[in-house]
Amino acid sequence: MKRLILASGSPRRKELLNNLQTPFEISVSDIEEVVDPQLVPEQVVMSLAEQKARDVAKKYPNDFVLGADTIVVYDHQILGKPKDKQESYTMLKLLSGQVHEVLTGVAIIVGEDAVTFFERTEVEFWELTDEEIWKYINSGEPADKAGSYGIQELGSVLVKRISGDYFSVVGLPISRTIRELQKLGFKAN
Numbered sequence: 130m131k132r133l134i135l136a137s138g139s140p141r142r143k144e145l146l147n148n149l150q151t152p153f154e155i156s157v158s159d160i161e162e163v164v165d166p167q168l169v170p171e172q173v174v175m176s177l178a179e180q181k182a183r184d185v186a187k188k189y190p191n192d193f194v195l196g197a198d199t200i201v202v203y204d205h206q207i208l209g210k211p212k213d214k215q216e217s218y219t220m221l222k223l224l225s226g227q228v229h230e231v232l233t234g235v236a237i238i239v240g241e242d243a244v245t246f247f248e249r250t251e252v253e254f255w256e257l258t259d260e261e262i263w264k265y266i267n268s269g270e271p272a273d274k275a276g277s278y279g280i281q282e283l284g285s286v287l288v289k290r291i292s293g294d295y296f297s298v299v300g301l302p303i304s305r306t307i308r309e310l311q312k313l314g315f316k317a318n
């Protein structure tokens with residue numbers, strides 16, 4: 130029986146995969162994420178997801194290994210996790226009052242088979258005052274999140290509208306992921 134392995138240390142991805150109500154194990158890749166500057170954002174998220182999944186698949190060559198990566202894209206700029214509070218401010222100021230995209234790349238490796246895809250969700254932010262932005266930054270929430278916000282927590286109040294898969298913004302497009310897993314022969318309990 131092949132196991133399902135989540136190649137991610139993200140507590141959000143763990144929670145979303147829990148929704149399947151099927152057992153899985155977690156093994157976090159510690160590879161240095163390398164981004165080829167020639168790639169467009171859609172290729173970047175798929176490449177990063179695949180790098181994480183391939184690394185963990187070395188340890189689990191017979192199992193279903195799932196890797197993912199999430200980035201925010203605004204005006205052709207990729208916004209990953211912020212380095213510090215100042216960078217969070219720059220990102221949130223940029224996103225204020227605007228529409229951006231959240232891309233999540235997913236890679237599933239099982240033996241010689243692999244599938245990689247991405248989901249795109251459009252998110253519109255309300256116009257934010259500097260006071261609101263700093264209050265949010267000082268809550269600590271932006272620190273470990275792409276684009277410096279988390280739609281699922283306090284960041285929910287920044288969001289005016291979304292179009293696309295909400296769960297992909299949180300870190301894993303779970304319904305597409307289960308369908309792709311099933312196509313590769315995965316059977317959920």
Ligand SMILES: Cc1cn([C@H]2C[C@H](O)[C@@H](COP(=O)(O)OP(=O)(O)OP(=O)(O)O)O2)c(=O)[nH]c1=O
Nearest residue numbers: 137138139198199274275278279280298299300
């Ligand atoms: C935009 C957005 C991102 N995020 C999170 C999802 C991801 O955990 C994180 C982006 O970082 P990632 O590099 O995609 O993932 P990670 O480092 O947290 O975990 P791992 O590499 O081990 O899989 O941002 C939210 O939780 N909510 C949001 O609204």
